[in-house]
Amino acid sequence: MVRRATEQRETWITGIGVVSSLGEGLEATWDALRQGRVNVDRKTYAPWMVHPLATLNLDTQIPKKGDQRQMEAWQRIGTYAAGLALESAGIKDDKEILARTDMIVAAGGGERDLDVDAAILTSRADAKSGALNERLMNDLRPTLFLAQLSNLLAGNISIVHGVSGSSRTFMGEEAAGVDAVRIAWARIAFGQSEVALVGAAHNGERKEMLMLYECGGFNLKMDFASVWSRNGGGFALGSGGVFLVLESKTHAERRGAKPFARLVNVVSGHSSRSVPGGVESVLEGLWASLEVTENAAAIYTAATGAADATAEEAAFLSAHGDIPVRAVGSSFGHLSEAQFPLALALGSLSLSRGALVPPNDMSGREIEVDVMPAKIVAIGVGHWRGEGMALLEAVS
């Protein structure tokens, strides 16, 4: 663990943008969760399953058709969710603030042209003969590259919404989502930034990504179940985008912005996962550094359902068994880079509305509670690497 600095400013979450398989925006998302809705498509990719993106009216956040055409799905999802977050924070059209808003996006890569790949593989055009080159030169769309480059989600957000204080893209699956939030928070808490847009987008409806996770044996197959009832069966990928606006308290108060929650601390760790219990011990270390008073807290976790990681996280949670737990993956699927921001977004929303989302679990781990906790800890444990936590508090 890197040493924690001592002096820090209060940081608020003042904007939340969410789109997912459950709909767009905070009302639709909240209602779906209250009703226990789950939107999972078991047919299109059978025997695999995904949580497909709800239909969006793209024009409302990406008004220019030309911009929409220049993006692939993951960029449109993210640019849309970023717009919702800016709107939620009340800075959507505030050029002065947007020009100094810092941005950190956690991103994977963009969609490949599956038809081109299939045609090349079918023709057995290999690299040795140079036939691969000719097919790529002739068949790839020139602009596809820009829809694939990881940092071009941030680039599109700059172009469409005018966010231009800075633009950084972190890569590295679930860990990138944790560290994007951690760095955005730390920069504000230690006076290096006043306002930041941070988040991620994920398109789960992609066969090339299913293939990557199938190589590692991480895809949930056949039967859908909540994260805690999968017995290491893995995850169902989900589509969605989550962005948050973080702001120093003074900056927010000066413009009269209301917080969803106070972001007290964000920490991350690294377990090589070569030793059993490694993840659990990293989580205990992170938990200790948050200094949480247990009787007043709830946990929203970005748990994946991946075999070893989720088992170790479950052991950690059992050691803190009095704390109510919610796993966002049961309702939304696995959004990779966006999963930790999603847990944080739902935690903030819950604190601002004074209610936890209902349990979505038959295993008995998630239980109904009467009293609304004053603090929520968001936990991220990536399927392969990446452990992190953030502490949220209600602002009274």
Added chain:
Amino acid sequence: MTNRLETDWAPPKPQNGKATMRDAHNRPIVVVTGMGVITSLGEGKTENWKKLTAGESGISTIRRFSTHGLKTRIAGTIDFIEVKPFSSTTLAERLAEIAAKEAVGQSEVGRKGDFPGPLFLGLAPIEVEWPQREEIARASGEAGSIDYDTLLRASGGGRFGQVHERYLFGSVADHLCETFGTKGSPISVSTACASGATAIQLGVEAIRRGETDAALCVATDGSINAEALVRFSLLSALSTCNGDPRRASRPFSKDRQGFVMAEGAGALVLESLEAAQSRGAEILGVIAGCGELADTFHRTRPKPDGLPIADCMRNALTDASMTFDQIDYINAHGTSTSENDRMEYVGAVAVFGDHVRKIPVSSNKSMIGHTLSAAGVIEAVFTLLTLEHQRIPPTINYDIPDPAIPFDVVPHKARDARVATGMSNSFGFGGQNVSLIMRREVN
């Protein structure tokens, strides 16, 4: 312009006797105590510096794979490091390891395999590459048409477990973190061709926040494969001067016609001045300022007035508490594309005015090509070596100056000069702009 330091928050006051450990903004001064580099010119600082100041080019005809049917058949490949079977991601990891080993070795910080701070890695995006895709296709046993359903059916069962790990975006940083024992969650960053500079900036900020006394900032790129070449080719960004590879990269020349893709890696060990001095480390230079700004104009082109580029440089000056006339040297982004080189000049004029003609400028890319995600760190290393040796590497191939870009580009031959402070620029697709300011002396 955006003043990055406008805040009502004041950092803690300096302790007695430690005032010189902090900069004019009262933040810990960040110094460099180790550097490593590998490019198509060779491995290590000594060899690179010798060749760079001799005006040698590392660009050659691509031999790693068939270039049949490609418009561009030249690059700055690193062929003296062999990776089998070839994978751009594995090469990137190997290059990063080599550069980091040199940097950590020079700094003598921590212990072997126990680096006392976090890793920040500038890295190209990662995806499954063609040889692996073809291998999965073969494993399917399918004799007829192959699509992703075929691949999906063949990819399970554990036989391609290595493909999963290798092509996760986090795998390169994870392996480096394990090798060097860096602390905390390693961060991989992509800001296109500014990635290396952003990695340095993240390290500087972490030290300034007081989170850590040291940071390992690495950037690497091993991208020369057919699909990557095709992608840049289709955007008409690459030089097609295939007949004369060493003359293909011509930054600031009138007849420049695109950049030359290249591989390489660079690494810096950053430390707080206080930590470096207290362990008696040799200080190689100071990262005095970092500036960044996103351009909202276009996905690949800078705003025509160059103001985002200019404001990025101004942000770096503000961050370093310096004025433009204190910059003795500019290590340009200078890619050799028509657009970049012109806009870099337009941006510089907006900041430096007529004074810009008095500042020596050089583009390392004339010799090593464009090392893409790695460029920011590699060129920071070369800027620091420029300050150390008081010798400015040249811009080669500057035979026909572009009259629209009247920079003093230090043509053909290295130049000895008094250079106390240098600025290194990095710009990338997606409106990415980062400028770094480096100083030789601590105070």
